Amino acid sequence: MLTELAHAEETLKRIEGHKGVIGTIIVNSEGLPIRTTLDNSTTSLYARLLCSFTTLARSTVRDVDPQNDLTFVRIRSKKQEILVAPENNYLLIVIQNPSE
């Protein structure tokens, strides 16, 4: 248990240290951020917006084929890329600027 937690911590820190990563947010099932490296307002903004976006994406995927499921969401914009790993009880969000 502890080693898993430590491993997860370590991996998360590694991700945060990669080139171009602006920040990471972990959001729980209710849309509340539980761990973040960004400031509060940005975190709550991203959490709220991406929660509903992810549910929309998931329902789209499952409407097309009910046996399918969403595994990853990448939103590429001009200035950055938002990566979301959605699961049933959490959302892992990483914002990266890939062209640095």
Place this chain on the structure above:
Amino acid sequence: MSTSVAKEGKKMRCAVMLKPSKRGSNLLALTSRRSFTFSGSKILDRMAGPTPRQAVRVFDEENNDVTPQPFYRADLRAEPGSRFLVDELSAGSTSDQTTFTGSFTMPFSRSVLDSSRISSQSTTESVNEEMEETFCRRDFPFNLPESLLPDEKRKKGSVKEQMTQALLKGIKDILITETDTISLLDIPPTLVSVNADDADVIIEINKQYSEVCRNRRNNEKYVDRAVQTLNGATKNKQIQNNLMLMVDTATIVSAFEMYAPPEQEVMVYSPEMKQTNDAETIVDSRRSPERSLSLTCSASTVISTCSLKDVETVGSSLNTQVDSERIMTSDKFQFSLLLMERTVLRNNFQSQLAAYRKLPLLQDPDRLVKPKEKEQSEAETSCSPALQCLWVFSCELSRGCRVSSMAWNKKNPDLLAVGYGETDYRNHGPGLVCCWSIKNPMWPERIINCDSAVTTVDFSSNSPGQLAVGMCDGSIAIHNVQSTDNKSPFISSRECAKRHLGPVWQLRWNQQELSFTGEEKVESLYSVGADGRICKWFVINGGLDCTDLMKLKKMNNTLRKTEQNKPEKTAECVLSVLTPGLCFDFHPSDSNIYLTGTWEGNIHKCSCSNGHQFLETYRKHFCPVNCITWCPLHPDVFLSCSSDSTIQLWKQDCINPLLSFTSNQPVGEVRWSPKHATVFSAVNEGQLEIWDLNSSFLDPVIVQPAAPGLKMTSLLFASLTDCVVVGDSDGQVTVYQLQNLHVGESSQDNHMEPAAG
């Protein structure tokens, strides 16, 4: 009279005429006429008032007098029966003296009753006459001036007296007759029985009608005509009502919701709200219900829970902490992290990975292309063969450790196992094995710490998760890379008595076909060690045990002996009869034959079935043979490299090498290219050389010098792409891409043959 009335009753319709009659007051006639409604008789007039004094007589078409007669006739009063009736009537009428109408209705009702009860012997008309006369003659007890009928009064009284006396005296005969049935309402049925008399006529009529109906459409005789009904004027009426409050609710249901119950509904909904202390969060979440999309239940419940205002700060912090721990320790989270890391790195290494995978490089349209980069890219597009460094596998763990060997995974071509360790005899420090993935150049997928410096690694083919690690202390460990637990090896040969006494220089998994089964391939682990033994290992009782396949006896002494023709004792080398074997390689097609290179510089061709004798010995090198490799594309050709800075190309049945290549430093490893039969690569401490037999025998086509201070130690070709992986003494594994190597695809035998010649 009676007969006319009787006839009258039977007739359905008849016109009735009114004629005034001279008889008394026609009041009675009128009223009686009104009272009696013979079926079919038409009453022309109704005169309500008692004004006409003349009696009206009604005649029908045949001039029969059908004047409705009153019930009671005066001339019957002589008879005792009638008197009785009159008495009754009078008695009854006295009670109704006040009302005029009442008296007239009374006889009527009486007459109806009489028809069922006791009545006079005469028919109704006689009763009528009787009644009429009675009413005419005697005084009207109802609102009529008494002066009109004074004499009737007297007569009535006398009649009364006579009657009572007569009644008291004797038995009177009373005749009871039934009146005719009075039809009050007669609606004839529209159904006619088939057996009726006029049934045939009716059937005929019906048929004609149906024909008419059928022909009506096309017949010119019949024309449809519309009739407009007059609509009455509408009248508006206004009412007032209470306002009904209407609430609109709607939801959008998607096929996803109907298919599976949404898992998000099983959320913990706690009445006390968990909210951060940030006011903005509260504001945002309150605003969201207004513009939320009611997509799924989960979304709406999220919003509804956010819109509650109670905040429990203590509870909230605890809950989030528990949540975060629970989330972060779950397996799915680990996987999400892995996925995320790879995605992030893929963004960073996109161009390199694309080059590795031979995908077209896409230009990022949003990326600002600096002029420096443009120049660089232009300079690189030269046509000469070159190596391009794609990336370097390096992490802090491996920094400073010397790369001793590398191996690709047989099943997953992206997985590379790298063994680190200082293999000098002086220090036997701990070793490390890292499994790197192409998808993550920054951090290894698996890290395995070994007790001793790692000298060789090899992946198994049958069970691709098993990695055999040979170490400096002579032990062999088999690790399972699929499990994340890297603590203990799967199997270890530490306890084996027959383990290698010196470093295990090379390990190989080899598949051998069992002769009796034919199809089945049994894989075994072979190793060659510094103690000069080639062993075959197998798993017994959770540990490894080996059998000696071959003992590498020293050959050079015997050779010198024969040359000098002097009997020399072998006592010199009694200490070590065996020479360390440094490398070996199995034949690609015939798994029974293998080559092994020794410390002495000899290359022996051996067979698995023959453990005592070498099949062949190739002598050329005079320094330890570091690497031997069969050509994968051309049978019978193999390469050997040695510390004497030469690379020899041999053919299996030829004692002497076909070709010789010189290098400037001791060559550590040599590898054939898996794609091109004429390309091979060699690495020595100072540089990486790519040789192409097509272009030159003397010089390598590409030379990549090592970075200053680094020594290149290990080499591998990537199987699917034209990349070369080179390990160096600083723990870095560099991936180079071969560019512009002009090699034809069909370069196999036709190039080898002239070389052989």
